[in-house]
Amino acid sequence: MDTMRDRFAPVVSRLLDEDPRVAVVLAEIGKDAFAETMREHPDRVINVGIREQLLVGAGAGLALAGMRPVVHTFAAFLVERPFEQLKLDFGHQGLGCVLVSAGASFDWPAGGFTHMSPGDVALLDTLADWTVHVPGHPDEAETLLRHAVAAGNDKVYVRLSVQSNSRALPVDGARFLTVREGRAGVVIAVGPLLDQVLAATEGLDVTVLYATTVRPFDGRALRRAVGDAEAADVVIVEPYLAGTSTGAANDALADVPHRVLGLGVGRRELRRYGQIEEHLAAHGLDAGSLRERIGGFLGERARVRTP
Structure with missing residues (x-):
């Protein structure tokens, strides 16, 4: 590709x-x-x-x-x-x-x-x-x-990035897309980190929103997703500086009791430059690390309920 x-x-x-x-x-x-x-x-x-x-x-x-x-x-x-x-x-x-x-x-x-x-x-x-x-x-x-x-x-x-998800989605230059629906919280996956987020949240009862246009921030989509969930807990996974969009999410939910966790690239410079995959892991953005961080934030209620 x-x-x-x-x-x-x-x-x-x-x-x-x-x-x-x-x-x-x-x-x-x-x-x-x-x-x-x-x-x-x-x-x-x-x-x-x-x-x-x-x-x-x-x-x-x-x-x-x-x-x-x-x-x-x-x-x-x-x-x-x-x-x-x-x-x-x-x-x-x-x-x-x-x-x-x-x-x-x-x-x-x-x-x-x-x-x-x-x-x-x-x-x-x-x-x-x-x-x-x-x-x-x-x-x-x-x-x-x-x-x-x-x-x-x-x-x-x-x-633009050399990192890529496995398939394209029908983006429109404005709105977040709902990729998966759940009740225990909302995870926003930005750009090329969608595949990592989908792998990390497999088996979790969460809504996954896909964001390719982050400014303006689609607060309406976030509010709608939070309204459908049982807990107003939001995780934002971004391929750049951690916390970049937490303020925008907080503004969108200003009148709703909520928690926001911003995951992304850390501030510490990694001087052993290695490979892209090693940077993802070092910043906790690989699927395994994300699973642990998202699951720890959302707690046991995020586990998918079995009949």
């Missing part, structure tokens, strides 16, 4: 053909995938070199000229390094763009901590009016990329 990033250049290249407003801005990373498209659209595929602040500034300039810029590099260089430009060039000026990242939290462990970005969504969450898509499968990435580019002049972040 191809990866989400494998889909990125072909999908956006087709969008360049279809929509004269679309432009792509790169900072060396990913330029080879756009080599042919750059020849076909030399005025709308721009490589600024290893200059990430300029990457964002150039995207904002295109937006000021009425274009729909798609800005791409690793998450650490797209959100963290040029954060001031995102805040001012797009936020302060009220401009729209589509940021498309690669690398996720630890997709390239050999690159070291400089190429890891577990805090990207939490950092963007300090700014207003960003839509954040976290696809869990290449097919979903294609759908959400098209949603993002078509979203008028909105500010959209699409977080």
